[in-house]
Amino acid sequence: MSGKTLTRMDLSEAVFREVGLSRNESADLVESVLQHMSDSLVAGEQVKISSFGTFSVRDKAARVGRNPKTGQEVPINPRRVLTFRPSHLMKERVAAGNKS
């Protein structure tokens, strides 16, 4: 792993490069894509991006957890978690690109 970390800025730079909109507008578009995805997930919907992957929201039941340090029991409230399932294409590309 090369250890580089990309951010929103790199994504908007790519949009700027590919589509030729202003840097500002490119950044706004990246933000609205993330915003729409988040809103949809918060509404409990699945977000399915073909050839990328699927984000889904799962309900977790309440359970009794344990503080691993003290061994004390603590209740864990029911909660919603987000899972991402990469597409076959993404899995293949990531596996091929990182082959040693």
Added chain:
Amino acid sequence: MIRSELIQKIADENPHLYQRDVERIVGTIFDEITDAMARGDRVELRGFGAFSVKKRDARVGRNPRTGESVEVEEKHVPFFKTGKLLRDRLNGK
């Protein structure tokens, strides 16, 4: 929501853009994330989440049908961790 619905929402908000440009914009964003992971890089989108690559060590697996042992090579898989803000929003905070 599927990709085409996402594209439609962005297109509706940006009437000055051609539909095909919106398709390219959305495609570019997702391609850029996949390309980064294919290089072994991370993509950190504060508030949303982070995409990274995890290494799975080589192991001896078993064909569940025949019970036969098979060597499974080391491989790298995509991983997503939800950001704090989105996690909190999912739980109504």
